[in-house]
Amino acid sequence: MTSSLQADLVTRHPTALRADPSRVIAKLFLPGEEGNEAHSRAAGIVDRVLALPESEVADLVAGLLAVFAPRHRDYRDILARHAVVVASRVRAPATLSTARTLLLGATFTAEYAVEGAAVTNPSAVPHPDQTGLPPGALRVAVSLRCIGEGHLSSIGFAVAVVGPGPIVRLEPRTGPLTAGTAVPADWDSGRLRTVLAERGLDDEVTRAVLGGLDAQPDGGDLEQAFARVPADLLRRPQAPAIMAEVRAVAGSLQRVEFPPASALAQRVLWPALAVEINGMEDARFVRCTAPDGTVDYRATYTAYDGRHTTPRLLTSPDLRVFTTSPLTGPAARNKGMALFPRLVSGRYAALCRSDGETTSVTTSRDGQAWHPGRPVHSPRASFELLQVGNCGSPIETPTGWLVLTHGVGPMRTYTIGAILLDLDDPTIVRGTLPEPLLTPAPAESDGYVPNVVYSCGGLIHDGHLWLPYGIADARIGVASVPVDQLLARMTRPRADA
Incomplete structure (x- = not known):
């Protein structure tokens, strides 16, 4: 049901981003791993590759290059790297022809559609490159939770342009994807x-x-x-x-570099560490400004190893080189941490949900180890009976920190709301939106996970809150709201809140 607030303030734009199964990466494939087999099948497979006549090998490789090289950046290099993985099974690997080495690598390579199932839960930050835009326009980097086979999540990107005025458009997502290269950290x-x-x-x-x-x-x-x-x-x-x-x-500290020539929408942060081997979920990106004016990009995300979820930190100076590292402390215990974009009263600050159902504010001396959180928003309203949490990093306004929230109510329906925190002491709640800002519209109820609207972060540009949001964990829409009118609709919290 659409509230009067939504009807008055919220504009749902026709712009939509849907999963594209043609967006693939070439990943190492070791037959038997998918079934947790006790013994490797690699030896027999290698023997069969080595037994093929050279002429047949040459024909096979020519066909592979014709089909797959246009789909992958540095396809030959990928195959050569994967051949090295099984080189110990070859008696004299140095004697292999180039074609047979590439075939060996291709035999242990598979395409994976990073968006084969869904794309959802976006966050938005100003793009590092603002060149070539008309006055009043802002280029936006949009992070995506990409879900593929086996419900495996990775972090991808799209690019949008908002403005001038109340318009938004998505830039094309073209070209081969790259998972980057791990470098020493x-x-x-x-x-x-x-x-x-x-x-x-x-x-x-x-x-x-x-x-x-x-x-x-x-x-x-x-x-x-x-x-x-x-x-x-x-x-x-x-x-x-x-x-x-x-x-x-x-080994839980890792740095990944993407080719300078790659576009942001071609980059995929792929699960590579044991703690995230079953997925990297719900990155909440924010553009952070240090006291000396230095700017970088940071994000918390949820690492999933198949049994446990763990919040982790991504940092990047330019959205091309990323460092992922663990977070520690009592507040780093659950999903949904979200960083403030600057120091507050000389300390790092973040939203957290350590108990699984209440939004709290935590602080840190170094941005890595987080103190116990202080609750600021607990489930109270009818649309948040099950739990509440944030929908991204706090957004600074002249009157306070605007925090987009999510509430989970009856029938596990997710809605998006908002609260306003004090600029100097964000443990003080200055205002609360009395009803949801966004609820699933009738056309948004069906999908991978029904009855869900959810975001990992928006931004303010030219007086409007721009909010990309996930729909039913399947696709992404974009909404905008006049900020002044949104803030004016907030009410002071009850004395017992």
């Missing part, structure tokens, strides 16, 4: 110490690894630190398990 020993301690790793083996890091003039080389662990410690019965766990934690 060095730990700060103090940060690694904090993460290890939160995992309960405070023993002599762990301390020896950290001491090895501290002893390095430049720091950061974990392999050197592991090599410096005294042999007497390594002979302890617990040492192998401890070393494995330290390595696992150390």
Whole structure:
């Protein structure tokens, strides 16, 4: 049912973004893994590839290049990398012809449609490139939750232009996708110490690894630190398990670079770490400004390993190079953290939902380790009886921090609302929207998950709130709202709230 507020204020634009199954990446495929088979089938497959006549190999590879090279950036390099993975099965890999090496790689490669099932839950930030636009227009980077086979989520992007005036258009999403290249990322020993301690790793083996890091003039080389662990410690019965766990934690810091020539809409952040191997969900991007004026992009996202969900942090100077790292502290315990775009009273701040149903505000000294949250918005209204949470990072206005919220009500219907927090002390609620800003319209009720409208963040441009939002976890729409009118419709919270 559409509320009077929606009818008066909200404009649903005809612009829509739907899943495109032609958007594919070429990923490593090891037959048997999908069924959790105990023994690898790679040896027999490699033998069959090696037994083919060279002329047949050449014909096969020519066909593969003709079909798949236009669909993938650096297709030959991808196949060569995947061939290296099984090179130990080849008696003399250096003697293989180029064509047979490419065929070997192709045999262990599969296309994956990153949007094969759905695209949903967007967030929006100003694009790093604002060139070539008419006056009054803003180019917007839109993050996407892309859902493919097996409900595996990755983080993709689209680009929109809003303005001048109340118009929005999506730029074409063309060209081959790229999952980027992992590059070395060095730990700060103090940060690694904090993460290890939160995992309960405070023993002599762990301390020896950290001491090895501290002893390095430049720091950061974990392999050197592991090599410096005294042999007497390594002979302890617990040492192998401890070393494995330290390595696992150390491996949770990753940096991914995308080719400079790639467009933003061609980049996909693909699950690569153990903690996110079953999906990277619901990135809430925000453009952050440091006290010295330095600007970067940050996002929290939910990592899913098949059993547990974990909030993690993405940072990027330009939306081309991304670093993903763990978050720690009592507030980093559940889905839906959302960062403030600047320091508040000299500290990092974020929204969180540590208890699973109440929105709280948490602070941090370094933006990595988060203190217990203070509740600011609990389920009260009829449209949020089950739980509440945020729909992205707080948006600064002259009268307060505008926080878009989601409420879950009867029939697990998701709606989008809003509250207003004090600029200097965001634990103080200055205003509450008495009814939902967006509820699922009749045409928005059906989809992958029915009766859901949901966003991971909007932005204000030229007096309007621009809100991309997921529809039934299947597709994305765009709404806009005059900010002044939205703020004027807010009411002061009840004294017992």
